[in-house]
Amino acid sequence: MSPEILTILMFATLIIAIVLGHPLAYTLAAVAALFGLIDNGFNIPILFDMFANNSWGLMQNYVIVAVPLFIMMAQVLDRSKVSEKLFESLYIVLGGLKGGLGLAVVVVSTVFAATTGIIGASVVAMGLMAGPALINKGYQKELTAGIICASGTLGILIPPSIMLVVYGGLTGFKETSVGNLFAGAILPGLLLASLYFLYIVIRCHINPKLGPPLAKGGHTYSAVEKWRMTLKSLVPPLGLILAVMGTILSGIATPTEAAALGVVGAMILAMFNRQFTWKVLKEASISTYKTTAMIMMLFIGGKLFSTVFLSIGGGDVVADFLLGGGLNRYAVLAIMMAIIFFMGMFIDWAAILLVTVPIFTPIAMELDFNPLWFAMLMCVNLQTSFLTPPFGYALFYFKGVAPEGINIGHIYRGIIPFVGLQLLGLAIMIIFPEIITWLPQVLFSH
């Protein structure tokens, strides 16, 4: 069979198999096995020896060691009540503004995005903590859902981020090392947070009913008190951010080392808040275990799939298809981004990343795009996959903890403007690539 037919068949089989609802990771491995056997003339020992060797290669990947460590850091931090304290003080500081509680959610989520690398925990924590607060104060359900889901997903983009670790561990290029990716993701993350912030301010000024300011009354706080409260609750997480990101960006520690130090830092914060017990540690370890094994199983399946896909010549087929028409390189970029966006409506980020990056990266190189810039566009797009209906994982996490009266319809309607903001942010990063490339150049040019 020609590579073109094999490529089409391989994708078609994958799509059909995925829809049947079997776990994605096994499905990727099975499709890889089937087409690997077709390609090598049904030589089972050779193919599976290669598969065993690929799996062993993953067990030896020091970069990915940072994945369980960053997950553990997030799990411990999530149980340390640090974010509750910050939200309580911002509730008072920003609550009096139109849309102020929504802004408090964006700020808390952004700060915590910079301490955690996963999103499940942050969306659930914000949903439990801020969801009832906003609804009780008369915030529109759609807006509440949109704010919490969108801000909560910043955790996967703003470093430290396991998505960036997986990306760096997968490509193994110097340009897209985990350190470079971390540096490159800071400004895009802040840009998106600012877009959410502006959007809330503008909409709540036009129509204050969407996010009414808190009524004056009871105890009023002076400006000094407000500042003191905010600083007191901000110092612990900012200290942790500086310790983890500072050591990575200054080149003192590898991301893996910084992640381990971050776990210790999170444990210390939990100790200060009197939340550090053996039970907490055990629960955090078990949650970490499930998430890690889920991602690593996808890593195994994705690795086998892309190995076979590239060996049957699928990479060249896709490249010829995209490049052969002589399209403008930005048109090719738009097609690749559209493919990721569309896949993101249905599939989990890790599976998309592991399948598409090995195929798209050579095409981006061929088109002479900056690899770091391209990687970051992919990551922003993958972050959006948490939000895009029908299968945005952040929406489901939020649905699981949402206050009564919020149904999936409210959440879907509420998230659409924020998906729009994500695309706007993506467009801004395409037009002004410096947003991504400037900081890594400043930090790592020496």
Add this chain to the structure above:
Amino acid sequence: MPDTNKKFIFALSGEKMSHPLYHKINHLNEKIGRLCALLILPMVGVVVYEVVMRYIFAAPTSWGFETTTFIYGIHYILGLSYTQLHNGHVSIDIFEARLTTRKRTILGIITNLVIFFPTFACMTIFSWVYAIDSWKNWEHQSTSWGPPTYPFKTLMAVGFTLLFIQMLAKLIQDFSTISKKPEEVQL
């Protein structure tokens, strides 16, 4: 914690009359999972020790880097089955969610037999072959510390084996679900 385990297994099966092998496999993977989840703690410990030795005492260890990688490898490879036990591997249920429990169970059996079993039977067998080759060659890491490689390749085979038998337990459970009359099946 034998009590919590027992409770958990009953809660998971939802009935007391399933196949004994199903309980045995669940119990085994639950125990291994709860134990190996704690490997994250020595992982943190070794990395932090290495950082402290290197930056504060300027005396890097020869073993820190590889020990970390080995612990990480064992940690996740033995966790694949635990995550399967708790249905933690992501899947897309666009289609599945619309089916009745019985039809969903039948679909589960079919996808399991067609997708999972042939692939992971080979995966398990050939990861054992891979491990045995390593023992035969008395393989060691090609680094200055040079620890043996074969125990870790063996653990990779063990990890795939545990995952395989966990899916076997699911298959047994699915068969016992559909072998009952439809009205007995809990929705």
